[in-house]
Amino acid sequence: MQRRFKARLGGLYMQHAIDSLAERVSKKITPSKAEADSEKAFAAKVSAALSKSLPKQCRVCFVGSAARDTGLRGSKDIDLFVSFPRSFSKEEIVAKTFRAARRALKAKWEKHYAEHPYLQAQHGAFRIEVIPCFETSPHEELKSAVDRSPLHMDYLQKRLTETQRRDVRVLKQFLKNAGLYGAELRIQGFSGLLCEYLVLNYRSFKNVVEAAAQWAPPVVVDMEGHYAERRHPFAEPLVVIDAIDKNRNAAAVISETNLYKFIALCRAFRAKPSASFFFGKRKKHPAGEIARALKNRGTAVVVLKIAAPKLVEDILYPQLHKTERALARHLTLQDFRVLGTASFVSGGNAFFVVECESAERPRLKRLRGPPMSSAKAVADFVRAHKGAHRGPYIEGGRVFAERSRAATFLETELKALLRSPDAWGAASHFVKPLKLARTAPPLSLKADALQEFAAYLFRRESWW
């Protein structure tokens, strides 16, 4: 009894601690009332102007975190969706929206492309986007991926309480500080929408943390109960069924690693809640420390530097990562013992870090031949390896042969690889730049790139 009572007290205390912490954090990250009001007023003005130049059946919706008071301070994005009846064609809705936008607001409109074109402009402090879409009902088949946004707005605006909106902002800051906020492919983290869904589902930031600390992937959150007994079609480690589109996993982009990072983060925070989980300082590593660490590791580290191909982030990063993986795979196949790799973009350049156990691969290669059951293949293997250093010999159900080769160094092998990057699977836009790659001594990297390199070298979860 005594112990239980204490535990309960501890629990209450913790609950209080997290709540008051959330309140304090919120004060620092919530846009001021003046800020929020001016943003909304501006959005309303542009919306009204847009409506005037659009067919009567159209509806202009101010959506996104600014519209719902779930954004972080400093975010000045205004998303205006123009929804058309489904009888219109894509070409029509784009043309009509563009004309209306240009009439409604004099600005330097830029045309961008998602599934179809939309407009973006910087106007004072605000970045405004005007996006045409089709009217859609929940779970109806979409004519375009952007059609969901007005539905999300309707759904969340009706349901989120004031305190929950605060908790969404707190959760975003919590994730941002850990490098887990953002659904872009560079990050593969939690989108703003996902934060709102999680707070809505678990009722509060504190509850999200409590729940996630106990998650055992695969995790399924199905707020609206769209699927009975988890019979959903999603294979990702975190599945959050989109409340307004049961065919979509709102957490699809989150990698397994990032999901586990979030779980570990929540466990650590729950054990010892503190402001440092929201406003941790990223440590800067001086060059001397980096040099010492490199020496202590006693490994072979090579940094390749190329001109970054000019691509939008959501193409650049997948290609960067694909190239990194292909490089690691190829070096492993070539018998270099790859300890780790990294890649990053900094100052117009892309960098690949390769770390091997040794700068030299083993002199001797043991070749695993075909299974003994394939008489023909075995005969061919035996013929091909008549001159083997050792073998061919039989071990278990296979034939083997060992060849010694001229020792080859990592840098030599890399130079050979860079001559034909398509041969080992570098991503398309990286083939040309890789041919002009240079190896850069780690300590020669410029400030930002050096810190990215340090993030590899001193990789550890910040909350541990």
Add this chain to the structure above:
Amino acid sequence: MQRRFKARLGGLYMQHAIDSLAERVSKKITPSKAEADSEKAFAAKVSAALSKSLPKQCRVCFVGSAARDTGLRGSKDIDLFVSFPRSFSKEEIVAKTFRAARRALKAKWEKHYAEHPYLQAQHGAFRIEVIPCFETSPHEELKSAVDRSPLHMDYLQKRLTETQRRDVRVLKQFLKNAGLYGAELRIQGFSGLLCEYLVLNYRSFKNVVEAAAQWAPPVVVDMEGHYAERRHPFAEPLVVIDAIDKNRNAAAVISETNLYKFIALCRAFRAKPSASFFFGKRKKHPAGEIARALKNRGTAVVVLKIAAPKLVEDILYPQLHKTERALARHLTLQDFRVLGTASFVSGGNAFFVVECESAERPRLKRLRGPPMSSAKAVADFVRAHKGAHRGPYIEGGRVFAERSRAATFLETELKALLRSPDAWGAASHFVKPLKLARTAPPLSLKADALQEFAAYLFRRESWW
């Protein structure tokens, strides 16, 4: 048609080639008529003398290859089995047999132990064994493992033709030359009995070779059809159901590697039959060649030399091999990259050969922690590796940490291992000798041991 006709001609020619080769080989390996007659006469004399001193119900059987004319020239083993009715006790049959043997033949009888004691003596050129056993019918439960021998004699003596007996001898020589003859644990090859069963089943040496060249393990030979549709209880890659005991696999001892060696050998022989498959010369490797090969491999080779424990072969070799495997496993766990190991006994010493990619293990160790799902284990791991060189970090569903360690050399590690051989699983009788082990430079080995070492270094199947 044309092609078929040619193939058939080729087949006939090959058949003839193998047959005439078998005949020529047989001439060299078959004991002369005088030899065989004198052996049989001597066996008959001792049998008769034994019978006189034994109870009336006993039967003395001359069994084994000498009795069946399936032995190789130079083999002078005479096996006499004394079978008693099952009403006798083990003690009685041993006592009565020993007394009778000592009366029947004045010789320096030595007591040996199988499942129960038997006697062995050298008498002139002959090595004679007198073994007590119980009368048994085929497939009846055995009172002792040796009880089968008289049944084997009955079964085979009735069935093998003259030509088949010749082919058994030829098959034995074929296997002997390839190092595959003998069921002892040092060899794990084909027993004499198995050779007789194979020739009987396939009708001839040529047919055995033809069949084995096509074998796709698991292979089952069930001459007497004891099991319907291969529903036998044996798990070995080659199963030859003992004709007189369906509960025994006469090929149980053959390792997977040796079975595939036999298959490969038969394929090679069938493709190009020649006398070299029976009388190949084992190449002697001069020290200079060994030194050159070691240098070319560029690996780290260490030879450990110990006093061989005094054990019968069938205990010595399993313990030797167990110790070799344990050593390899332990070094691998300690992050040495083991390329290969070997062990052998020569001149009263036992030797272990260890070959690693490098004399030094990697400086950095990447520790794979517990799965992220085990919150407690992860917390412990994180605490234990606060001071890690890199990490703890999350990758996929696990936590990792990297530690750098003082570089350790293979020889240093081996010296540490030899201080407590029981700790890493050396076999019981090897623990003490290993504590006194010395490392021996390969080229310091004496002639025979050096050639055993060369067999490792130049390992290859001789017929390729």
